[in-house]
Amino acid sequence: MGFTPIKLFCCDLNWTLQDKTFRHCPPAAPQDWAFVNPREYFDWHCELGNNVMFCQAYTFGGFAFYPTRLGPVAPGPGCELFPTLFELARQVRMPTWSYFCVGADLIISNLRDGWTVPTSRQFSPYGFLAPESPWTDLLCERIAEFLTSYPVDWLLFDWFVYGHLKTDEFQVQPAWFVKEPFAEIIGRPMPEKVEEITPEENLRYKREVLSWQFRRLQETVKRASPKTKIIFNVPYWGAAEAIWVDHPMLRESDGLFAESSDDSVVEWLLSVRRPEQRVMTTVIGRLDGDHCDPQSWRKWVERGCDLFGYAWGTPPDFRPHRSYDAGVKIIRDAFTALPGGPQ
Numbered sequence: 212m213g214f215t216p217i218k219l220f221c222c223d224l225n226w227t228l229q230d231k232t233f234r235h236c237p238p239a240a241p242q243d244w245a246f247v248n249p250r251e252y253f254d255w256h257c258e259l260g261n262n263v264m265f266c267q268a269y270t271f272g273g274f275a276f277y278p279t280r281l282g283p284v285a286p287g288p289g290c291e292l293f294p295t296l297f298e299l300a301r302q303v304r305m306p307t308w309s310y311f312c313v314g315a316d317l318i319i320s321n322l323r324d325g326w327t328v329p330t331s332r333q334f335s336p337y338g339f340l341a342p343e344s345p346w347t348d349l350l351c352e353r354i355a356e357f358l359t360s361y362p363v364d365w366l367l368f369d370w371f372v373y374g375h376l377k378t379d380e381f382q383v384q385p386a387w388f389v390k391e392p393f394a395e396i397i398g399r400p401m402p403e404k405v406e407e408i409t410p411e412e413n414l415r416y417k418r419e420v421l422s423w424q425f426r427r428l429q430e431t432v433k434r435a436s437p438k439t440k441i442i443f444n445v446p447y448w449g450a451a452e453a454i455w456v457d458h459p460m461l462r463e464s465d466g467l468f469a470e471s472s473d474d475s476v477v478e479w480l481l482s483v484r485r486p487e488q489r490v491m492t493t494v495i496g497r498l499d500g501d502h503c504d505p506q507s508w509r510k511w512v513e514r515g516c517d518l519f520g521y522a523w524g525t526p527p528d529f530r531p532h533r534s535y536d537a538g539v540k541i542i543r544d545a546f547t548a549l550p551g552g553p554q
Contacts (some may be wrong), residue, residue, distance in 0.1 A: 215551035216492065217517035219308060220256065220318040220542050221265045229476045230524040236523060238317060240339075241274040243287030243526040245337050251290075252529055253299045259539075260546025263364070264300040264497035265308040268357050271369065273318030278360065283318060297361050306364040309314075311354060313443075314339045314370035314429070316387040319346065329384035336414065339374050342424035343388040358435035367468065368428060371443045371460065373417045378445070379452040380389030383413050392420060416453055425460040442491065450479035466491055468519070472511065476540040481514060482540040494537040495520035512549060 224244045228236050269275045275285040284290040293309065301306045320327050321339040327338035328348045331436065349496045354366070375381035383389065385401055385408075393401040395413050396419045397402040408416075425443075432439050443464050445455060455461055466489040467480045484490055492511045496503040503512040508518055520542050522531035531539050 214515050216510070216512050216549055217489070217549065218262045218546045218549060219265055219345075219491075219518065220259055220261055220495070220520040220522075220539075220546070222252070222255070222529045222531060223229065223241070223521040223523055224267050224276070224529070225270045225312075226523045228525050228534070230525065235277040236349070238271070239270055239526075240273045241283060241285045241289070244292070244409055244529060245285040245287050246335075246527060247292060247529050249292055249295035252416065253296055255530065259543055260549075261377075261549050263306045264296055265310070265367075267297050267310040268293060268361075268366075269311050269316070271312035271315045271317065273316040275353075277357065279350065279353065279356060281317075281356060293361065296409050296459075297363070299350065308367060309357070309363045309366040310369060311350065311357075312369045312493045313350065313424070316340060316346070319349070325387070329383075329386050330382075331374045334375045334377075334381075337371060339370075341386070342420050343392050344372065347424055347427055351427055352430065354431050357438060358432065362436040363439055363481070365440045365442060365466070366432060367442050367444065369444045371419055371421070371425070371445055376415060376446060377448050378421075379454045381417070381450070383408055383416050383541050386510040387415075414453055418458060421454070422449075422459045425463075426457075429463065440465035442468045442489070444470050445470045446470035447476045450475040452554075465489065466517075469493060470496065472504045472507045473502060477511060477516065479516075481516070489517055491517040491519050493519045493521070495522065495535070495542055505538040505545075508541070508545045518549075 224239055226236050227239050227243050253293050259467055272287055276289060277294055297307055315337055317337050318441060320340055326344035328339050328341045331339040372378045373381055384405055384407060390401045396416055401402055402408055432441055441464055449467060467484055469476050469480055469492045472492050472494050480490045493503050494508045495505045522535040524530050525532055
Protein backbone atom coordinates (compact mmCIF):
# COMPACT_ATOMS: atom_id res chain seq x y z
CA MET A 212 0.00 0.00 0.00
CA GLY A 213 2.89 2.36 0.73
CA PHE A 214 0.71 4.52 2.98
CA THR A 215 0.09 4.31 6.71
CA PRO A 216 -3.24 5.91 7.61
CA ILE A 217 -4.07 7.77 10.78
CA LYS A 218 -6.69 5.70 12.57
CA LEU A 219 -8.74 7.98 14.81
CA PHE A 220 -12.04 6.97 16.34
CA CYS A 221 -13.35 8.92 19.32
CA CYS A 222 -16.12 8.66 21.84
CA ASP A 223 -17.28 12.22 21.20
CA LEU A 224 -17.59 14.21 24.42
CA ASN A 225 -19.38 17.12 22.72
CA TRP A 226 -22.75 15.39 22.94
CA THR A 227 -24.74 12.78 24.84
CA LEU A 228 -27.18 10.25 23.40
CA GLN A 229 -30.24 9.86 25.62
CA ASP A 230 -33.00 7.27 25.47
CA LYS A 231 -35.21 8.75 28.21
CA THR A 232 -37.88 9.82 27.86
CA PHE A 233 -37.29 9.67 24.11
CA ARG A 234 -34.26 9.28 21.84
CA HIS A 235 -32.47 12.61 21.60
CA CYS A 236 -28.93 13.94 21.47
CA PRO A 237 -28.39 17.14 23.47
CA PRO A 238 -25.04 18.89 23.89
CA ALA A 239 -23.01 17.59 26.82
CA ALA A 240 -23.29 19.50 30.08
CA PRO A 241 -20.08 20.13 32.04
CA GLN A 242 -20.81 17.37 34.56
CA ASP A 243 -21.77 14.68 32.01
CA TRP A 244 -18.24 13.46 31.24
CA ALA A 245 -16.41 15.00 34.19
CA PHE A 246 -16.00 11.66 35.94
CA VAL A 247 -14.79 9.59 33.01
CA ASN A 248 -11.83 7.47 34.08
CA PRO A 249 -8.90 8.61 31.89
CA ARG A 250 -7.22 5.20 31.94
CA GLU A 251 -10.42 3.44 30.85
CA TYR A 252 -10.97 6.02 28.11
CA PHE A 253 -7.39 5.67 26.88
CA ASP A 254 -7.33 1.88 27.01
CA TRP A 255 -10.68 1.53 25.23
CA HIS A 256 -9.52 3.64 22.29
CA CYS A 257 -6.18 1.84 22.09
CA GLU A 258 -7.90 -1.55 22.13
CA LEU A 259 -10.13 -0.41 19.29
CA GLY A 260 -7.02 0.15 17.20
CA ASN A 261 -6.44 3.90 17.28
CA ASN A 262 -2.88 4.94 16.51
CA VAL A 263 -3.39 8.43 17.94
CA MET A 264 -5.06 9.67 21.13
CA PHE A 265 -7.87 12.22 20.76
CA CYS A 266 -9.81 14.30 23.28
CA GLN A 267 -11.41 17.72 23.11
CA ALA A 268 -9.59 20.64 24.73
CA TYR A 269 -12.82 22.65 24.78
CA THR A 270 -16.18 21.16 23.89
CA PHE A 271 -18.39 23.16 21.57
CA GLY A 272 -20.62 23.54 24.63
CA GLY A 273 -18.04 25.91 26.07
CA PHE A 274 -16.18 24.10 28.85
CA ALA A 275 -12.68 22.68 29.03
CA PHE A 276 -11.16 19.36 30.06
CA TYR A 277 -7.96 21.03 31.29
CA PRO A 278 -7.23 23.80 33.81
CA THR A 279 -7.82 27.17 32.18
CA ARG A 280 -8.12 30.77 33.28
CA LEU A 281 -10.14 31.64 30.17
CA GLY A 282 -13.45 29.88 30.72
CA PRO A 283 -15.43 27.18 32.53
CA VAL A 284 -14.01 23.71 33.17
CA ALA A 285 -15.64 20.35 33.73
CA PRO A 286 -16.17 19.94 37.48
CA GLY A 287 -14.25 17.70 39.86
CA PRO A 288 -11.66 15.53 38.12
CA GLY A 289 -12.97 16.64 34.72
CA CYS A 290 -10.42 19.44 34.50
CA GLU A 291 -7.64 16.84 34.59
CA LEU A 292 -9.04 14.56 31.89
CA PHE A 293 -6.97 15.94 29.05
CA PRO A 294 -3.72 16.39 31.03
CA THR A 295 -3.93 12.76 32.17
CA LEU A 296 -4.66 11.46 28.66
CA PHE A 297 -1.81 13.57 27.29
CA GLU A 298 0.60 12.01 29.78
CA LEU A 299 -0.65 8.46 29.12
CA ALA A 300 -0.07 8.98 25.41
CA ARG A 301 3.41 10.37 25.98
CA GLN A 302 4.33 7.33 28.06
CA VAL A 303 3.75 5.06 25.07
CA ARG A 304 4.92 7.63 22.48
CA MET A 305 1.48 7.89 20.92
CA PRO A 306 0.74 11.13 19.03
CA THR A 307 -1.99 13.31 20.50
CA TRP A 308 -4.81 15.17 18.79
CA SER A 309 -7.10 17.75 20.36
CA TYR A 310 -9.96 20.00 19.39
CA PHE A 311 -11.44 23.48 19.49
CA CYS A 312 -14.74 24.54 17.95
CA VAL A 313 -14.31 27.73 15.92
CA GLY A 314 -17.92 28.55 15.16
CA ALA A 315 -19.71 27.82 18.42
CA ASP A 316 -19.39 28.04 22.18
CA LEU A 317 -22.80 27.62 23.78
CA ILE A 318 -21.86 29.41 26.98
CA ILE A 319 -20.30 32.40 25.23
CA SER A 320 -23.09 32.71 22.66
CA ASN A 321 -25.66 32.97 25.45
CA LEU A 322 -23.64 35.25 27.70
CA ARG A 323 -22.49 37.41 24.78
CA ASP A 324 -25.41 37.34 22.36
CA GLY A 325 -23.95 40.44 20.70
CA TRP A 326 -21.07 38.28 19.44
CA THR A 327 -23.35 35.97 17.48
CA VAL A 328 -24.06 36.38 13.78
CA PRO A 329 -27.57 37.84 13.33
CA THR A 330 -30.12 35.27 12.11
CA SER A 331 -27.71 32.38 12.84
CA ARG A 332 -30.03 31.07 15.55
CA GLN A 333 -32.53 30.35 12.78
CA PHE A 334 -30.16 27.64 11.55
CA SER A 335 -28.97 26.45 14.94
CA PRO A 336 -30.64 27.33 18.25
CA TYR A 337 -27.19 27.89 19.74
CA GLY A 338 -26.17 30.57 17.25
CA PHE A 339 -22.82 30.86 15.49
CA LEU A 340 -20.19 33.22 16.83
CA ALA A 341 -18.98 35.97 14.53
CA PRO A 342 -15.32 35.87 13.45
CA GLU A 343 -15.22 39.69 13.46
CA SER A 344 -16.38 39.90 17.09
CA PRO A 345 -14.15 39.64 20.19
CA TRP A 346 -14.77 35.88 20.05
CA THR A 347 -11.75 35.31 17.80
CA ASP A 348 -9.49 37.09 20.30
CA LEU A 349 -10.75 34.87 23.13
CA LEU A 350 -10.44 31.72 21.04
CA CYS A 351 -6.84 32.54 20.12
CA GLU A 352 -6.00 33.21 23.77
CA ARG A 353 -7.41 29.83 24.70
CA ILE A 354 -5.46 28.06 21.96
CA ALA A 355 -2.20 29.73 22.98
CA GLU A 356 -2.75 28.88 26.65
CA PHE A 357 -3.57 25.26 25.82
CA LEU A 358 -0.66 24.65 23.46
CA THR A 359 1.83 26.22 25.86
CA SER A 360 1.01 23.44 28.34
CA TYR A 361 0.05 20.67 25.92
CA PRO A 362 1.90 20.93 22.57
CA VAL A 363 -0.22 18.35 20.78
CA ASP A 364 0.71 16.91 17.41
CA TRP A 365 -2.51 17.96 15.69
CA LEU A 366 -5.39 20.37 16.40
CA LEU A 367 -8.75 19.78 14.76
CA PHE A 368 -10.69 23.03 14.32
CA ASP A 369 -14.37 22.17 14.08
CA TRP A 370 -17.22 24.13 12.48
CA PHE A 371 -15.07 26.65 10.63
CA VAL A 372 -18.14 28.46 9.28
CA TYR A 373 -19.89 31.80 8.96
CA GLY A 374 -23.43 32.01 10.33
CA HIS A 375 -24.51 28.57 9.13
CA LEU A 376 -23.05 25.09 8.75
CA LYS A 377 -23.81 25.61 5.05
CA THR A 378 -21.74 28.78 4.81
CA ASP A 379 -22.04 28.98 1.03
CA GLU A 380 -25.77 29.59 1.43
CA PHE A 381 -25.61 32.15 4.24
CA GLN A 382 -26.42 35.81 3.59
CA VAL A 383 -24.21 38.29 5.48
CA GLN A 384 -26.24 40.42 7.88
CA PRO A 385 -25.55 44.04 8.87
CA ALA A 386 -24.17 44.17 12.43
CA TRP A 387 -21.96 46.33 14.60
CA PHE A 388 -18.95 44.06 14.08
CA VAL A 389 -19.51 43.93 10.30
CA LYS A 390 -19.42 47.70 9.76
CA GLU A 391 -15.64 48.28 9.72
CA PRO A 392 -14.49 45.11 7.91
CA PHE A 393 -17.25 45.48 5.33
CA ALA A 394 -16.01 48.94 4.39
CA GLU A 395 -12.43 47.68 4.20
CA ILE A 396 -13.23 44.59 2.15
CA ILE A 397 -15.98 45.86 -0.13
CA GLY A 398 -14.94 49.50 -0.38
CA ARG A 399 -18.26 51.07 0.58
CA PRO A 400 -20.18 51.57 3.82
CA MET A 401 -22.12 48.64 5.20
CA PRO A 402 -25.72 48.86 3.99
CA GLU A 403 -28.49 49.19 6.54
CA LYS A 404 -30.59 46.54 4.82
CA VAL A 405 -29.46 43.03 3.96
CA GLU A 406 -31.14 43.28 0.56
CA GLU A 407 -28.61 45.95 -0.40
CA ILE A 408 -25.69 43.50 -0.14
CA THR A 409 -25.16 41.96 -3.57
CA PRO A 410 -24.44 38.23 -4.07
CA GLU A 411 -20.91 39.12 -5.20
CA GLU A 412 -20.32 41.21 -2.08
CA ASN A 413 -21.80 38.49 0.12
CA LEU A 414 -19.39 35.87 -1.21
CA ARG A 415 -16.36 38.15 -1.17
CA TYR A 416 -17.03 39.31 2.38
CA LYS A 417 -17.41 35.81 3.84
CA ARG A 418 -14.30 34.56 2.04
CA GLU A 419 -12.18 37.46 3.28
CA VAL A 420 -13.42 37.34 6.88
CA LEU A 421 -12.84 33.59 7.09
CA SER A 422 -9.40 34.06 5.53
CA TRP A 423 -8.58 36.59 8.24
CA GLN A 424 -9.82 34.26 10.98
CA PHE A 425 -7.87 31.35 9.51
CA ARG A 426 -4.67 33.41 9.56
CA ARG A 427 -5.26 34.37 13.19
CA LEU A 428 -5.66 30.72 14.18
CA GLN A 429 -2.72 29.60 12.05
CA GLU A 430 -0.39 32.26 13.49
CA THR A 431 -1.50 31.55 17.06
CA VAL A 432 -0.67 27.86 16.69
CA LYS A 433 2.68 28.57 15.05
CA ARG A 434 3.74 30.94 17.83
CA ALA A 435 2.60 28.72 20.70
CA SER A 436 3.63 25.31 19.33
CA PRO A 437 5.49 25.40 16.00
CA LYS A 438 5.34 21.63 15.50
CA THR A 439 1.58 21.36 15.96
CA LYS A 440 -0.30 20.69 12.72
CA ILE A 441 -3.77 22.01 11.96
CA ILE A 442 -6.78 20.53 10.18
CA PHE A 443 -10.16 22.18 9.63
CA ASN A 444 -13.70 20.83 9.50
CA VAL A 445 -15.73 23.30 7.43
CA PRO A 446 -17.86 21.08 7.03
CA TYR A 447 -18.17 20.65 3.28
CA TRP A 448 -21.64 19.92 1.92
CA GLY A 449 -20.64 19.57 -1.70
CA ALA A 450 -17.62 19.57 -3.93
CA ALA A 451 -16.09 22.91 -4.89
CA GLU A 452 -18.47 25.16 -2.96
CA ALA A 453 -17.76 28.71 -4.13
CA ILE A 454 -16.65 29.99 -0.75
CA TRP A 455 -13.91 27.34 -0.40
CA VAL A 456 -12.46 27.12 -3.89
CA ASP A 457 -8.79 28.18 -3.62
CA HIS A 458 -9.39 29.49 -0.09
CA PRO A 459 -6.25 30.03 2.06
CA MET A 460 -7.56 27.53 4.61
CA LEU A 461 -7.78 24.93 1.86
CA ARG A 462 -4.31 25.73 0.52
CA GLU A 463 -2.39 26.13 3.77
CA SER A 464 -3.85 23.72 6.33
CA ASP A 465 -1.78 20.65 7.11
CA GLY A 466 -4.84 18.49 6.56
CA LEU A 467 -8.23 18.65 4.86
CA PHE A 468 -11.08 17.15 6.86
CA ALA A 469 -14.36 15.84 5.46
CA GLU A 470 -17.13 15.27 7.98
CA SER A 471 -18.50 12.61 5.67
CA SER A 472 -17.47 9.88 3.28
CA ASP A 473 -19.43 11.44 0.45
CA ASP A 474 -17.75 10.51 -2.84
CA SER A 475 -17.93 13.93 -4.47
CA VAL A 476 -16.60 15.78 -1.41
CA VAL A 477 -13.70 13.45 -0.64
CA GLU A 478 -12.74 13.11 -4.30
CA TRP A 479 -12.66 16.90 -4.57
CA LEU A 480 -10.42 17.26 -1.51
CA LEU A 481 -8.09 14.65 -2.94
CA SER A 482 -8.00 16.55 -6.22
CA VAL A 483 -7.00 19.87 -4.62
CA ARG A 484 -4.67 18.61 -1.87
CA ARG A 485 -1.05 19.72 -1.89
CA PRO A 486 1.54 16.92 -1.89
CA GLU A 487 2.25 17.37 1.83
CA GLN A 488 -1.40 17.65 2.91
CA ARG A 489 -3.31 14.77 4.46
CA VAL A 490 -6.98 14.15 3.70
CA MET A 491 -9.14 12.68 6.47
CA THR A 492 -12.59 11.29 5.85
CA THR A 493 -15.27 10.45 8.42
CA VAL A 494 -16.57 6.92 7.96
CA ILE A 495 -18.76 6.63 11.05
CA GLY A 496 -20.59 9.43 12.82
CA ARG A 497 -24.11 10.71 12.44
CA LEU A 498 -26.81 8.23 13.34
CA ASP A 499 -28.88 8.98 10.24
CA GLY A 500 -26.23 7.31 8.09
CA ASP A 501 -26.77 9.71 5.21
CA HIS A 502 -23.27 11.16 5.25
CA CYS A 503 -20.97 8.51 6.71
CA ASP A 504 -20.49 4.99 5.44
CA PRO A 505 -18.28 2.72 7.56
CA GLN A 506 -18.14 0.21 4.69
CA SER A 507 -16.26 2.76 2.57
CA TRP A 508 -13.04 2.69 4.63
CA ARG A 509 -11.07 0.40 2.32
CA LYS A 510 -11.74 2.55 -0.75
CA TRP A 511 -10.57 5.71 0.99
CA VAL A 512 -7.44 4.20 2.49
CA GLU A 513 -6.50 2.95 -0.96
CA ARG A 514 -6.85 6.55 -2.16
CA GLY A 515 -4.52 7.77 0.60
CA CYS A 516 -7.04 9.01 3.16
CA ASP A 517 -6.84 8.94 6.94
CA LEU A 518 -9.86 7.61 8.81
CA PHE A 519 -11.93 9.45 11.41
CA GLY A 520 -14.98 8.23 13.25
CA TYR A 521 -17.04 9.24 16.24
CA ALA A 522 -19.94 8.00 18.31
CA TRP A 523 -21.90 9.23 21.28
CA GLY A 524 -22.44 7.55 24.61
CA THR A 525 -24.92 8.00 27.44
CA PRO A 526 -23.44 9.40 30.68
CA PRO A 527 -21.75 8.16 32.70
CA ASP A 528 -20.62 5.56 30.11
CA PHE A 529 -18.47 7.20 27.43
CA ARG A 530 -18.58 4.09 25.22
CA PRO A 531 -20.71 4.24 22.06
CA HIS A 532 -24.45 3.81 22.41
CA ARG A 533 -25.67 0.39 21.28
CA SER A 534 -27.14 1.93 18.13
CA TYR A 535 -23.55 2.26 16.89
CA ASP A 536 -22.66 -1.42 17.42
CA ALA A 537 -22.57 -2.43 13.76
CA GLY A 538 -20.49 0.55 12.68
CA VAL A 539 -18.06 0.26 15.57
CA LYS A 540 -17.47 -3.41 14.74
CA ILE A 541 -16.61 -2.47 11.16
CA ILE A 542 -14.15 0.16 12.39
CA ARG A 543 -12.59 -2.25 14.88
CA ASP A 544 -12.06 -4.81 12.14
CA ALA A 545 -10.75 -2.15 9.76
CA PHE A 546 -8.26 -0.73 12.24
CA THR A 547 -7.04 -4.26 12.99
CA ALA A 548 -6.57 -5.01 9.29
CA LEU A 549 -4.78 -1.75 8.49
CA PRO A 550 -1.05 -1.25 8.98
CA GLY A 551 0.48 1.26 11.31
CA GLY A 552 1.26 1.83 14.91
CA PRO A 553 1.22 5.35 16.38
CA GLN A 554 1.09 8.08 13.70
